[in-house]
Each structure stands twice: as C-alpha cells, then as structure tokens.
Amino acid sequence: xxxxxxxxxxxxxxxxxxxxxxxxxxxxxxxxxxxxxxxxxxxxxxxxxxxxxxxxxxxxxxxxxxxxxxxxxxxxxxxxxxxxxxxxxxxxxxxxxxxxxxxxxxxxxxxx
Amino acid sequence: xxxxxxxxxxxxxxxxxxxxxxxxxxxxxxxxxxxxxxxxxxxxxxxxxxxxxxxxxxxxxxxxxxxxxxxxxxxxxxxxxxxxxxxxxxxxxxxxxxxxxxxxxxxxxxxxxxx
Numbered sequence: 485x486x487x488x489x490x491x492x493x494x495x496x497x498x499x500x501x502x503x504x505x506x507x508x509x510x511x512x513x514x515x516x517x518x519x520x521x522x523x524x525x526x527x528x529x530x531x532x533x534x535x536x537x538x539x540x541x542x543x544x545x546x547x548x549x550x551x552x553x554x555x556x557x558x559x560x561x562x563x564x565x566x567x568x569x570x571x572x573x574x575x576x577x578x579x580x581x582x583x584x585x586x587x588x589x590x591x592x593x594x595x596x
Numbered sequence: 597x598x599x600x601x602x603x604x605x606x607x608x609x610x611x612x613x614x615x616x617x618x619x620x621x622x623x624x625x626x627x628x629x630x631x632x633x634x635x636x637x638x639x640x641x642x643x644x645x646x647x648x649x650x651x652x653x654x655x656x657x658x659x660x661x662x663x664x665x666x667x668x669x670x671x672x673x674x675x676x677x678x679x680x681x682x683x684x685x686x687x688x689x690x691x692x693x694x695x696x697x698x699x700x701x702x703x704x705x706x707x708x709x710x711x
Contacts, residue, residue, distance in 0.1 A: 539696055540693055584642065
C-alpha cells in the first residue's frame with residue numbers, strides 16, 4: 485500500500501512569490517491535514533480537509549490556503565511568501581473517523 | 597484550546613538504559629495520545645498511542661502510561677539502542693476537534709543513545 489506522497493520535496497522561492505504544494509494520501513484515506521515544522525515552533529497545525537471541505541483550521545494568516553479534490557488529493561498554497569515561511573511542510577492522511585495520522589516525507593521550502 | 601507541554605527537551609542515555617519522556621495536557625476531555633518518532637531528515641512516524649479508556653499500553657521495548665487525573669502521559673523506552681536516537685513528539689487532539697486530524701504537538705525531545 486503506497487504511503488503519503490508529497491511533491492515537490494524541495495523548493496526555493498523568493499520573498500513575494502507564491503508556492504503550491506501537493507499531497508496524495510494513502511488510498512482510502514479521506515482526511516488530509518497539513519502541518520508546518522520549524523526548529524523554533526515545532527509542529528504546528530495549518531488545516532485539515534475531509535471530503536473536499538475544510539474541517540479544521542489553525543492559527544495561520546490567510547496567505548495560507550488549501551483545497552482537496554474529489555480523489556482526496558490535497559494542495560496547499562502560500563501567497564506573498566515571507567522569510568519566516570521557510571519550513572518543512574508536512575502532510576498527513578487519516579481514514580477520516582480517527583485521528584491516527586500517517587505523515588508524508590514533507591516539502592522543504594526555503595524563502596530567500 | 598489544548599496545550600501540550602513536553603519534557604525534557606533533550607535526553608542523553610547510555611545504551612541499554614531506560615528513557616522516559618513526559619507530556620502534560622490541559623483539556624480533560626482529550627481522549628487520544630499518540631507518540632511520534634522523527635529520525636533526522638525523515639518524516640514523523642507513529643510509534644505508539646493510547647486512548648483514555650486504558651492506563652498503559654506496551655509494544656515490545658516501548659510503553660505509554662496515562663494518568664487522566666493528573667493529565668499527563670509518558671513514553672517509556674527500555675533497553676535503549678543507538679537506533680532509538682531521534683526526536684520524539686507527543687500530541688493530543690485540539691479541544692473540541694474530536695477524532696480529526698487536528699493534533700497539538702509537544703515541542704519534542706531529542707533522545708541521544710550513546711553506544
């Protein structure tokens with residue numbers, strides 16, 4: 485059974501640009517959650533999508549957005565990038581009725 | 597919302613010794629407590645979890661204990677090995693989020709096992 489797949493794995497952007505990250509969950513998993521991991525703040529919840537609807541939202545500015553498609557794949561977008569957005573962005577999937585998360589390898593974003 | 601505090605932030609033990617990491621949480625309604633292990637450069641992986649209807653759960657060399665009255669849960673690793681060296685995170689569901697993907701994570705514990 486394939487795991488959670490995130491693309492791209494690494495990317496470098498400059499301030500003011502935008503970025504889109506993709507996540508393919510485990511087959512059959514309907515929930516996709518996104519987390520930001522930084523050395524200073526640890527793992528922080530961004531948002532969760534379930535059946536194409538945002539089910540939960542963390543405390544991040546509106547520059548951070550996401551969506552989920554009918555096949556459960558999810559994308560997150562960060563607009564007007566800031567230096568502080570440099571982080572590892574982790575996607576996790578779960579069956580939907582439980583909070584047992586399986587993480588992807590992450591997308592490491594560097595903002596210059 | 598939920599607040600999770602994890603201690604210690606770093607832990608160094610000799611191979612073969614035991615390691616204990618403790619987390620406290622604030623929401624008495626929380627009912628699910630997972631532990632994740634993240635090796636350097638890799639993804640967090642679930643190693644053990646416990647639900648609020650049990651006080652202890654074991655899986656080979658690792659165990660988790662839960663004290664609902666005191667609102668804390670602990671990870672115990674016995675007979676540590678160098679491959680146990682990693683960052684360990686505890687977590688709990690955010691208040692009111694139920695069985696969803698919204699977890700609040702502790703700040704992490706860097707465990708170093710010296711050969």
